[in-house]
Ligand code: SF4
């Protein structure tokens with residue numbers, strides 16, 4: 001009996017070996033947009049810590065500074081204190097909602113243009129091109145044996161990678177200390193250990209992620225491509241190959257020999273050659289596509305050269321793709337940006353921004369927090385009056401020393417005075433000098449006649465003597481013994 005032919009499948013591999021990607025140089029609308037965003041993003045990142053901002057003599061003059069030692073965050077004219085961390089949380093929420101808005105409108109535009117991994121990978125790919133030449137030259141160089149020329153070129157290229165990576169890590173730490181001082185401290189060996197460690201870690205990660213792992217970070221490590229799939233719908237713009245127009249593929253020669261037998265795709269592979277992640281968009285939507293649209297530039301150029309309509313690869317929504325396939329007229333792609341979902345995201349984003357601006361514009365620059373001392377809750381004085389003790393924390397959020405007045409109201413015949421001073425005959429307010437940009441702790445004594453009431457509510461207010469800032473008020477209790 002003949003046994004049936006059995007074909008054994010090759011052993012499946014858990015991880016696929018990385019195939020080097022050598023994107024080809026391309027010019028076009030989206031490439032120029034990528035250039036512009038890359039230059040702005042890198043310039044903002046590297047230059048921002050060097051911008052100075054005069055806040056007066058008592059506060060740092062760095063425009064953007066995360067001052068961990070003094071627990072402050074400075075951003076141009078805004079100074080955030082630790083108790084105002086909700087502003088930072090608000091900015092993070094705005095960034096999140098903004099990302100949702102962009103993704104629902106234009107898919108993975110963040111990945112394609114503005115993500116740091118994309119920007120640095122793009123920069124490193126330009127270094128490759130500068131050192132080894134364009135795609136074909138780089139592919140030849142990759143396959144070439146390790147001659148002295150190849151080794152010296154590789155060392156030169158990796159040296160540039162390392163230089164970029166080092167400045168990337170170096171720029172990061174400048175956000176956490178006065179940049180000019182830190183540069184001197186860093187190179188003279190006087191910076192904190194954490195500064196060297198941070199630069200070391202960021203240099204290593206930039207060197208490895210941008211120089212070698214590249215698209216693998218997007219495809220295997222980053223969770224964002226998976227998350228954003230949930231934010232896109234049939235009206236989100238995606239880079240799409242119009243297979244109903246392009247298939248069956250055939251070269252210009254073939255198409256000339258058999259008119260009408262082929263679609264518009266001439267199978268030139270240019271869309272694959274320029275792709276920074278090395279994928280073929282003609283195989284449909286895939287996780288490796290970061291929607292950088294460089295394949296649109298490449299294909300539009302090819303279509304122009306062979307005299308066929310542009311847009312064989314284009315930004316299209318899946319709804320419009322279906323309609324176009326069915327031969328229907330579709331609106332211009334930009335009209336998909338004007339839809340309720342995008343407007344709702346924009347409204348939420350703008351509402352958070354406006355609420356934060358309003359809160360910032362109306363926030364008090366003097367802040368009062370008072371604690372009633374509980375041990376003892378009250379003391380009976382020789383005059384028969386009852387005295388309670390309070391600890392007031394007064395936050396002067398201005399970058400100048402201020403004299404403030406602390407006043408009480410709503411407590412009959414009460415007297416207030418500062419701990420360590422003599423009790424005045426009658427006084428419902430006192431003045432305290434506060435240093436600039438600091439929290440002052442003041443012990444306050446308040447005495448009031450003994451009455452049958454065990455507890456009276458009263459108010460304590462603080463106000464700048466120069467009266468420029470609004471008053472902060474706190475409701476408190478005055479305690480007496482049971483009669
Ligand atoms: S397929 Fe096109 S849009 Fe997607 S990553 Fe490649 S070049 Fe960019």
Ligand code: SF4
Nearest residue numbers: 265266268269271299
């Ligand atoms: S660039 Fe355009 S014509 Fe060339 S293979 Fe890609 S889709 Fe086809």
